[in-house]
Amino acid sequence: MVWQFLLAAAIGAIAYVDRTAAFQLMLHRPLVVATAMGAVFGNVAAGAQVGAVLELLYLARLPVGASIPPDDTGAAMFGGAAAAVASSSVGLDAGSFTALLLLSVPCAEMGKAADRLIRRVNGRIAALTIESVERGDSQAVEHGLLAGLILFALSGMVLALAFSGLGLATGKLLLPRFGPESKAQFAVLLPLFPLIGAASVFSCTRTDRTAPAFYLTMGMVFAATLFFRWAG
Amino acid sequence: MGGLTQAVRRKVWWRQFLFQGCWNYEGMQNVGFAYSILPALRHHYRERPEDLIRALKRHLEYFNTHPAMGGVILGATARMEERVASGEVDPRAIGTFKVGLMGSLGAIGDSYFWGALKPMASVAGAILSLLHPVLGIAALLVLYNLSHVSVRLKGFAAGMEGEESAVRFLKGAGFTVRTEDRKILAAILGGAYAGVLGSKTAFLFGGAAPAVAFFLVALITVHLLTVLFRKAVSPSEILLFLLIIGTMFLWR
Numbered sequence: 001m002v003w004q005f006l007l008a009a010a011i012g013a014i015a016y017v018d019r020t021a022a023f024q025l026m027l028h029r030p031l032v033v034a035t036a037m038g039a040v041f042g043n044v045a046a047g048a049q050v051g052a053v054l055e056l057l058y059l060a061r062l063p064v065g066a067s068i069p070p071d072d073t074g075a076a077m078f079g080g081a082a083a084a085v086a087s088s089s090v091g092l093d094a095g096s097f098t099a100l101l102l103l104s105v106p107c108a109e110m111g112k113a114a115d116r117l118i119r120r121v122n123g124r125i126a127a128l129t130i131e132s133v134e135r136g137d138s139q140a141v142e143h144g145l146l147a148g149l150i151l152f153a154l155s156g157m158v159l160a161l162a163f164s165g166l167g168l169a170t171g172k173l174l175l176p177r178f179g180p181e182s183k184a185q186f187a188v189l190l191p192l193f194p195l196i197g198a199a200s201v202f203s204c205t206r207t208d209r210t211a212p213a214f215y216l217t218m219g220m221v222f223a224a225t226l227f228f229r230w231a232g
Numbered sequence: 233m234g235g236l237t238q239a240v241r242r243k244v245w246w247r248q249f250l251f252q253g254c255w256n257y258e259g260m261q262n263v264g265f266a267y268s269i270l271p272a273l274r275h276h277y278r279e280r281p282e283d284l285i286r287a288l289k290r291h292l293e294y295f296n297t298h299p300a301m302g303g304v305i306l307g308a309t310a311r312m313e314e315r316v317a318s319g320e321v322d323p324r325a326i327g328t329f330k331v332g333l334m335g336s337l338g339a340i341g342d343s344y345f346w347g348a349l350k351p352m353a354s355v356a357g358a359i360l361s362l363l364h365p366v367l368g369i370a371a372l373l374v375l376y377n378l379s380h381v382s383v384r385l386k387g388f389a390a391g392m393e394g395e396e397s398a399v400r401f402l403k404g405a406g407f408t409v410r411t412e413d414r415k416i417l418a419a420i421l422g423g424a425y426a427g428v429l430g431s432k433t434a435f436l437f438g439g440a441a442p443a444v445a446f447f448l449v450a451l452i453t454v455h456l457l458t459v460l461f462r463k464a465v466s467p468s469e470i471l472l473f474l475l476i477i478g479t480m481f482l483w484r
Contacts (some may be wrong), residue, residue, distance in 0.1 A: 024300065025377055123258050210416050216423070217421075217423030218451065221423065
């Protein structure tokens with residue numbers, strides 16, 4: 001278990017640094033992070049299943065200017081870890097899947113608050129950097145940037161440990177308490193998630209030309225795949 | 233003075249990936265920009281420490297643009313600093329140039345990278361992960377980074393040729409057309425994603441009439457959600473609302 005948490009912390013550091021501070025190679029996307037967390041905690045497929053849904057949910061919020069979108073990386077850490085321990089040999093049941101997706105929302109908001117705090121602390125680092133440069137120390141810029149990077153990485157590790165710990169507790173302790181009837185009722189909400197994801201994609205890509213493309217494709221693919229399901 | 237050596241150029245290029253390393257509300261990417269251009273400044277002002285500090289202070293002023301588009305400004309600014317160091321250009325021109333370009337490049341970058349390329353790569357990844365997780369992740373990373381790293385490479389190289397070359401690059405790159413194309417692709421893939429997963433649920437109802445009814449409900453739901461998202465309602469708010477409804481199911 002210690003090794004698993006150490007790995008989770010390393011993934012957290014990489015993902016949170018990639019999210020804002022450096023590279024932006026999309027290693028922080030929920031599909032990548034939830035799959036990685038699933039692998040660390042013993043079930044890659046369950047992690048990927050959660051990650052694929054979370055990947056699209058928050059796309060509607062763009063990180064433009066000073067606005068900070070919900071922390072979908074943190075939501076994926078929670079969801080991936082919880083899914084890995086909650087899934088059985090036949091996979092994750094629909095009720096538990098729905099519950100994990102919904103319970104990841106507070107994590108996304110907590111991560112957003114942490115991100116805001118880090119950027120405030122960075123303000124102090126930047127002010128100290130400027131003061132040092134004014135005193136003639138050009139190396140202060142390198143030290144300031146390194147301090148900012150370390151802050152992002154450390155907070156990533158702490159958030160990863162917190163979210164994966166919460167995920168494990170949810171998957172092992174909370175979800176087994178719900179009976180099959182409760183889970184079946186909860187699962188009623190599951191079909192809404194792909195629709196929220198699709199709407200999220202569509203809302204940030206919507207133009208006069210994309211609207212017909214979106215709705216026509218949705219209709220045609222729906223009809224075609226339904227036909228094949230009936231035929232097969 | 234002289235132009236930058238290959239080693240210094242490489243250093244500056246790599247450092248652009250850390251533009252947001254010390255992102256803060258006051259100066260935003262100011263420390264990141266100063267860090268990125270520092271090797272070039274050390275080269276240009278290698279025997280003039282006071283000028284080096286003056287130049288560094290210029291770059292610690294407020295700066296904010298899209299991180300992937302910053303390479304163009306960084307390259308062109310490094311080139312301008314070379315001319316400032318040799319006395320050809322007034323140092324104030326650098327601030328005017330950066331301020332003039334950062335806003336428009338930020339808007340272009342936000343629209344292209346966050347509003348078109350990322351949704352396209354994400355939805356392609358989500359669809360392909362239904363076949364295999366690794367396939368989905370590979371699609372997401374390759375689709376996004378091919379364009380991302382290419383813009384950083386070409387933008388920086390164009391900037392290093394001078395301001396005119398940077399502007400030529402921005403015109404020639406055709407970001408408006410590329411944004412529109414990626415948005416259409418993302419919309420098509422988003423529609424396909426909703427169609428595939430919607431039919432999975434509709435199949436459980438059995439029969440054509442319930443399936444058609446489900447499709448219409450799904451269509452209206454997506455449309456309503458899109459309207460809400462465009463009115464600045466956060467997905468988190470909708471999901472929290474669903475969490476409350478779900479909790480009520482559990483407590484019944």
